[in-house]
Amino acid sequence: VKCGGYQIVYSKTKNSRKVTRVNISSSRKTSYKTGRLKKGNTYYVKIRAYVVINGKKVYGKYSGVRRFK
Secondary structure (H helix, E strand, O other): OEEEEEEEEEEOOOOOOOOEEEEEOOOOOOOOOOOOOOOOOOEEEEEEEEEEEOOEEEEOOOOOOEEEO
8 A cells, every 4th residue: 555645625615516636645744736716706625545555546535515715
């Protein structure tokens, strides 16, 4: 088992099918910054961890959805 990371999923609406996924491959990172988000907009975010087993990513369960502005 190799050290994995996290997958962050965010969208502009809570139950949107149009989402952006970002994989962060270092478990040592504690923050992530993107220039894609616009100030003043509301975003819905959830996160899940993953590990790499035999070259394949195995994902855990998503966190609850959090709303950010």
